[in-house]
Amino acid sequence: MDTATRAYRDGDLGQVVALWNAAGIARPWNDPAKDIAFARRDSHAIVLVAETGRRIVATAMVGEDGHRGWVYYVAVDPQHRDRGLGRLIMDAAERWLVARGVWKMQLLVREENVAVRDFYEHLGYRDTRTICLQKLIGDAAG
Template sequence: MSDAPPALAIGHAAPEETEALVALWQRCNLTRPWNDPHADIALAKRGPHSTILVLRDGARLAASVMVGHDGHRGWMYYLGVDPDYEGTGLGRKLVAAAEDWLKARGVPKVMLLVRPDNEKVRGFYEALGYLDEPRVVFSKRLDETA
């Protein structure tokens, strides 16, 4: 990569970018065996209350975030910056874009989950003004056959 700042543009992930998006998530260690990234992308892209924002460096996907709301709160998932671009402000930029997407829809608060083993990311969210609000999260899978 050159030292010149890349020509970056924010947009919505296009259907033909699905494989590149999955590859980016894998590079960012965001995928887990129990979550099918293709299904997650298809569901988020169904909209209208969710989308996937990407930061492109030319045609290359440099970062992504899934954003949506449930009628009460906004949520971010799959925030990832390609390791080649880490530490250059893209994470901050993309979170701001996700916040703007939610604000434009009147959503008053944005939330996200951090896995307990992802200690590294805490400082990032704190730098962006996010608060650690201790909660116990209950969940149940709805896609498993009984």
Template sequence: MMPTFREIEDADVPAVIVLWHESGVARPWNDPATDIAFARRGPHGTVLVAEIDGRVVASAMAGEDGHRGWLYYVAVAPDQQGTGLGRRMVAAAEAWLAARGVWKVQLLVRRENAAVLGFYDHLGYRDTNSVCLQKVIAKA
């Protein structure tokens, strides 16, 4: 069965949160419901899902900051991994960004998730040799 790629709907939120936990992209310090709501609050971000037979099987959060596009929460249901769905999910997110005039896409990979680096390398993503710094300025 071929997946359908589309923007998230309110009814999808619980399934996407389960997907993020099952696929290992959720972290205890990030509330998935808050992150989804934040991405959907305006025209600069979204969460895309892939659906097969009414079941959400993949996601990608995409956003742009006026200079670059970013991908987050690229997730594929464990029983769908290795089928090419991840590649297609990334392509859908890249297309969403390209439709908004974004020509450069970046993403972050946690050091402990080194196994996924080969996946992104195969898709043409390269290490920027940059250091990502962070400061929490307000509690969401």
């Protein structure tokens, strides 16, 4: 069966959240519905899905900040791994950014996730030897 990528649509939430949980990328401190709504609020970000039949089998949330592109929530259904879906969804993310004039794409990988690091390195991503610092602000700082 063919797999195609497309933008997230209303009604996809249940499948996407189930996929993120199955793929192990959901975190209890991140509300998936809130993150998706935030990404969809304007034209600076998009949630992409790969669909086989009517089943969502991969996702990527992509955004740009005026200087570089970022990708988050890259997930492939564990039952559909090793079929090129990770590459497919990352290619779609890169195309979306290139179409917007973005020439630099970044992502965050947990240090202990060696298999995922190897996947991204195989796609040409490199460790920039930078440190990501974070501060919760606004209502999140509560």
